[in-house]
Each structure stands twice: as structure tokens, then as C-alpha cells.
Amino acid sequence: MDIDFSLDNKAVLVTGGASGIGWAICQLFAGRGARIAIADLNTDSAAERARALGGPAKAYGLDVTDPDSVTSTVGRVADDFGRIDVLVNSAGIGPLAPAEELGLDIWDPTLAVNLRGTFLVAQAVGRLMLQQGSGSIINLASQAASAALDKHAAYCASKAGVIGLTRVLALEWGGRGVRANTISPTVVLTELGRYAWSGPEGDAFKQLIPAGRFAEPEEIAAAALFLASDASLMINGTDLPVDGGFLAR
Numbered sequence: 001m002d003i004d005f006s007l008d009n010k011a012v013l014v015t016g017g018a019s020g021i022g023w024a025i026c027q028l029f030a031g032r033g034a035r036i037a038i039a040d041l042n043t044d045s046a047a048e049r050a051r052a053l054g055g056p057a058k059a060y061g062l063d064v065t066d067p068d069s070v071t072s073t074v075g076r077v078a079d080d081f082g083r084i085d086v087l088v089n090s091a092g093i094g095p096l097a098p099a100e101e102l103g104l105d106i107w108d109p110t111l112a113v114n115l116r117g118t119f120l121v122a123q124a125v126g127r128l129m130l131q132q133g134s135g136s137i138i139n140l141a142s143q144a145a146s147a148a149l150d151k152h153a154a155y156c157a158s159k160a161g162v163i164g165l166t167r168v169l170a171l172e173w174g175g176r177g178v179r180a181n182t183i184s185p186t187v188v189l190t191e192l193g194r195y196a197w198s199g200p201e202g203d204a205f206k207q208l209i210p211a212g213r214f215a216e217p218e219e220i221a222a223a224a225l226f227l228a229s230d231a232s233l234m235i236n237g238t239d240l241p242v243d244g245g246f247l248a249r
Contacts, residue, residue: 005229008033011081012228013074015064015121016091018045020190021140024217025088025224030057032225034086037077041091056081064091064117065109074124083132086228087125089118089139089162096151107154114158119165126169126178134177138227139166140220141182143243159184163239170237179236181227186243187214211244 012029016022018040026036026049035056040046043061050059058080063069078084093113095106118139129135144152145159162182169180186209187197197205197214206212223242226232241247 003231005225005231006032007086007225007228010034010085010228011037011077011083012086012088013037013039013077013084013121013125014088014090015039015062015117017088018042018049018059020090020192021185021188021217021220022088022090023049024221025090026053026057028218028221028225029086029228030055032229034228035081037081037084039073039077039091062091064089064121065112067120070117070120070124074121074128078128084125084128085132085135087122087129087135087137088224088228089121089137091117091121092140094152094155096155097153098151099153102153110154111158111161114155115161115165118162122165122169122180126173126180129178130173130176132177135179136228136232137166137169137178137180138224139180139182141166141184141239143184143186143241143246145182145184145239146241146247166239167237174236179227179233181232181235181237182239183220183223183227184239184241184243184247185215185220186241186246188217188220189214190217208249209244209246210248213244215242215244 012034017038038046039060039062046059050057062073141162142159144156166182
């Protein structure tokens with residue numbers, strides 16, 4: 001068993017890879033020898049990130065809500081890299097509103113990106129992995145999948161759906177060599193996270209986390225590295241909270 005968490009020569013597709021948690025994952029995985037496909041709605045940012053990584057990294061434009069875009073991009077990645085060993089579904093959005101005021105202008109895109117997009121990409125990549133007889137799918141969920149958060153009705157619903165979807169993939173595909181797991185972070189101090197959770201509201205929320213702080217993007221990337229590596233071959237259908245103990249309450 002390889003317990004060095006090496007990803008040497010593995011082909012990894014990361015959606016939402018040009019920013020935030022996705023970018024942190026791309027950097028860590030590249031440092032462990034992976035060949036990285038950075039897929040993002042912002043094609044220019046993806047290309048800039050691929051140049052920053054250098055080596056075999058490539059950039060791809062991707063709208064995870066569009067089946068044609070997903071099919072085309074996954075096909076291009078498979079052609080360019082020869083296979084896809086790891087998929088990280090990190091693309092996501094999180095607009096907030098009180099439930100009684102929540103409109104479809106927030107509900108529909110949140111479910112489309114976070115849940116529909118995760119399904120479409122996992123399905124397309126999963127088909128390739130089943131042909132290969134191996135693969136690891138890592139879907140970014142959230143502590144909001146397992147705990148109610150104020151003004152998070154659409155986000156909580158979408159992330160709970162991601163966990164449910166992932167468990168079904170694990171059940172159906174585990175016997176054919178393809179694993180599927182989720183990671184559920186607390187608030188993560190990406191650029192967006194720092195902005196959204198600064199000030200008194202963020203300070204108050206930290207008091208609900210036994211660790212007393214928010215997570216760094218690199219800490220989520222470290223969890224993803226474990227699930228991507230061969231050290232976790234027996235981990236399937238599991239949700240891994242990286243939440244400082246928030247869900248222990």
C-alpha cells in the first residue's frame with residue numbers, strides 16, 4: 001500500500017479549479033506528481049492557473065450546468081491525458097436569502113451548479129472510470145449538508161443532495177473499481193470566504209466551531225489528497241467533515 005499520498009502521473013480533473021478550494025487542490029496535487037486538468041467557467045483564469053502550475057497542466061472552459069459543455073470538456077480531457085484517474089467536483093455557488101424571501105433566481109442556479117453540475121460531471125467521468133476499472137470521485141459538499149444554517153435553504157438542499165448522490169455512486173460503482181466520497185468543509189478562508197465572513201457575523205460563527213476558527217483552503221486540499229490517493233482505497237461512500245468539530249454538536 002502506498003501511504004506516501006503520491007499521485008505520480010495520475011490524471012486529475014478539478015472543476016472550479018481556477019479559484020478557492022479548487023485552486024488549492026490543484027496546487028497540492030500537482031506537487032504530488034499529478035497531471036492537472038483545470039476546468040472552470042472562467043476560461044481565462046483557468047489558463048492563467050495552468051501556466052502557473054506549468055508542466056502537464058491544461059486549462060478547459062466548463063459550464064457544469066450544460067450537458068453539452070460537460071460532455072465536450074470531459075472528452076477533451078480524456079483525449080489529452082489518456083484517462084481520468086481522479087475527479088474533484090469543486091465548482092459551486094452559495095447565494096443566501098431568508099427562506100420566506102428565497103426566489104427561484106437564487107434557488108435554481110444554486111441547485112443547477114451545486115447538484116446538477118456535480119451529477120453531470122460525475123456521470124460523464126464515471127463512465128470513463130468504469131471502462132478503466134478504477135477511479136476516485138471527490139465531491140465537495142459542506143457542513144451545510146448536515147446542519148441547518150440561517151439563510152442557507154438552497155445551499156443546504158443542494159449540498160445534502162450532493163451527499164445523497166455520492167452515496168449512490170459509491171454503492172453502484174464501488175464493486176467496479178470506482179470510489180466516490182464527499183468532503184464537508186466549514187467556512188473556508190478563500191478570498192470569497194474572507195469577505196463573506198469578516199466582521200461580527202464571522203466572529204459569532206467561529207464560536208460554534210470547537211476549534212475556534214475557520215478552515216484554510218490547504219486543509220481541504222489535504223483531505224482531498226487522502227481521498228485521491230491509493231492510501232484510501234477502502235474509503236467509499238463516506239462524508240469527511242473538515243469542520244473543526246462543528247458537526248459534533
